Amino acid sequence: MSTCIVKTDGLTKTYHGVNALHNLSITLEAGKIYGLIGQNGAGKTTLMRLIAGLGFPTTGSIQLFGHTGERALQNERKRLGCMIEYPSIVPNLTAKENLKLHRIMRGIPNIDVEDELLAFVGLSDTGKKKAKDFSLGMKQRLGIAVALISNPELLILDEPINGLDPLGVVEIRNLLKRLCEERQITILISSHNLPELYQTATDYIIIHKGEIKQTLTLTQLEGCCKHHLLISCELPEQLVSVLETQLHTTNYKVMPNKSVELYDYLDSKEHVSNVLYENGIIVTNLTNEGDTLEDYFISLVGGGRNV
Amino acid sequence: MYNLIWADLFKLQKSTVVKVMFGITTISALAMAIIAYLIPQGTLDGSMIGIGFMFSDINVISILGAVIAGVYICGDFDNKTIHDAIAIGNSRAFVIISKTIVFSSTLGFILLPYVIITGLGLSTGYVFSMGSVAIGFLHMLTSTDPTTVLVSGIGKILAVMLTLMIVYVAQLSICVPLAFVLKKPVPVVAIYYGLSILSGQLMVLSAKYPVFNRFFASTPYGGNHVFVTLDTGIGDILGTIAVSLLFIVIMIAVTYILFRKSEIK
Structure with missing residues (x-):
């Protein structure tokens, strides 16, 4: 049985009479990467802030490493590393000095950890450059290094890949996966970059208007993402007619660009191709496709793409 | 808490603002x-x-002290150092106490030039004067009879100087709750400077009303706390230190009450 790292029970947070979180109950288990998905204002950051002790729940409780109660939570937070909203960095200090500051703050005697982490996040060559002169991506990397300095068991990262270049995104993804696999660190990560989150997380928590919409594993998500045959042709009306009369299916959807998504015959692409050809339909594209995490999220919460 | 203090001292050691302020003082x-x-x-x-008073310790420290509170405490809200300190398991009480200790130490550091120059001035035996506006170290410098310096001895001189520093720290300790609540340097500096002007007016008022004077004297802004000199008795010096320390403790308690359950944005 997996160790429970974080457990919230009926967590509600109200700001001026408005629920930012409502009756939220989740369990985070050791060694997993949890992707926290939600629109702006869904309550992702509020949840992270409550776990980190930067705010207090209106009702409900938080359990960290099996402990609950204010004093115990405070003690257990020593096992936590986090970067919420913006990295905790002092602008007039260099990257190394920033790490030194946080190392002293945590009472870590090992000074080698500063260079190790700088190398880990690719900031070894920043020298005497002050953090205020860093690019957004460099600040994010430094923030991640700060969060990792105490070798935490739970890492909370709010939008950690914001501002990173494509290579940086891949590096951070690999870094997080490595931390999870090698050190069994549990990671709670929020991001608006859903394709990236799809490649990073092992579990997903979909949050909408302060409530949990769904929690699912990567395997479950893959199962939930609707797979289909994407068919493009010159005569979509005729194609639809053939699907209904010859293939006897209405399980399809005509897309705005006139292509058709067919949700049946997923394993019989050749058969579909033959039937269409025999009925005089010239197919320009016939491929197996699947919904992305983004599609799935939108289908779940409905509405716009303000993820 | 020990780690928080060392971390803050490391940060201030690298701070240009503190070095500039030391230059100014x-x-x-x-x-x-x-x-x-x-x-x-x-x-x-x-x-x-008037010009002389502008350079005096009471005037300079009223501005610079509040600026330090603004830059040091509010700045840590800006750069999220306080957020991080709490998120890694430090109690809010420890955060407040460590900030107060380092803030007080920094005030002591930027007051050092006044301490040294007052000491040097007294050792010369020269006569100094700034009319009736002298307060704090300037008052010590201008009201001390050169002949009493030798009689008082170095111990008394240091005790008086330390007492004045404690009084200033106590006066400025009101910036701690202000900084923790307002989280922005400009209002902290403005409010404190306003309070320091107000306290000057209240001092005039306390001279007229004995009841108010007794109340005001129980704060570091009133009584003769900023007029401690080599002629002041040990009892009065101890009373001034007690009032100042008690006021600092009250300010820490007030900050804790305000910050204990507040959201840290």
């Missing part, structure tokens, strides 16, 4: 002493008192 202390020396010599006109 050094220049101001020198200017104050020179003007206070030249006025009784007749080299400078008595109308220069």
Whole structure:
């Protein structure tokens, strides 16, 4: 049985009479990467802030490493590393000095950890450059290094890949996966970059208007993402007619660009191709496709793409 | 808490603001002493008192002390150092106490030029004067009879100087709750400077109303706390220290009450 790292029970947070979180109950288990998905204002950051002790729940409780109660939570937070909203960095200090500051703050005697982490996040060559002169991506990397300095068991990262270049995104993804696999660190990560989150997380928590919409594993998500045959042709009306009369299916959807998504015959692409050809339909594209995490999220919460 | 204090001291050691402020207080202390020396010599006109007072410790520290609170405490809200300190398991009480200790130490550091220059001034045996506006170290410098310096001894001089520093720290400790609540440097500096002007007016008021005077004297802004000199008795010095320390403790408690359950944005 997996160790429970974080457990919230009926967590509600109200700001001026408005629920930012409502009756939220989740369990985070050791060694997993949890992707926290939600629109702006869904309550992702509020949840992270409550776990980190930067705010207090209106009702409900938080359990960290099996402990609950204010004093115990405070003690257990020593096992936590986090970067919420913006990295905790002092602008007039260099990257190394920033790490030194946080190392002293945590009472870590090992000074080698500063260079190790700088190398880990690719900031070894920043020298005497002050953090205020860093690019957004460099600040994010430094923030991640700060969060990792105490070798935490739970890492909370709010939008950690914001501002990173494509290579940086891949590096951070690999870094997080490595931390999870090698050190069994549990990671709670929020991001608006859903394709990236799809490649990073092992579990997903979909949050909408302060409530949990769904929690699912990567395997479950893959199962939930609707797979289909994407068919493009010159005569979509005729194609639809053939699907209904010859293939006897209405399980399809005509897309705005006139292509058709067919949700049946997923394993019989050749058969579909033959039937269409025999009925005089010239197919320009016939491929197996699947919904992305983004599609799935939108289908779940409905509405716009303000993820 | 020990780690938080060391981390803050490391940060301040790298801070340009603190170095600049130390430079300002050094220049101001020198200017104050020179003007206070030249006025009784007749080299400078008595109308220069206003300028001299501008460089005096009470005036300079009222501004710079509040700026330090703004930059050091509010700045840590800006750069999320306080957020991080709490998120890694430090209690809010420890955060407040460590900030107060380091803030007080920094005030002591930037006051050092006044301490040193007042000490040097007293050791020369020269006469200093700044009319009736002298307060704090300037008052010590201008009201001390050169002959009493030798009699009082170095111990008394240091005790009086330390007492004055504690009084200033206590006066400025009101910036701690202000900084924790307002989280922005500009209002902290503005409010404190307003309070320091108000306290000057209240001092006039306390001279007229004995009841108010008793109440006001129980704060570091009232009584004769900023007028401690070598002539002040040990009992009064201890009373001033007690009032100041108690006031600092009250400010820490007030900050804790306000910050204990507040959201840290």
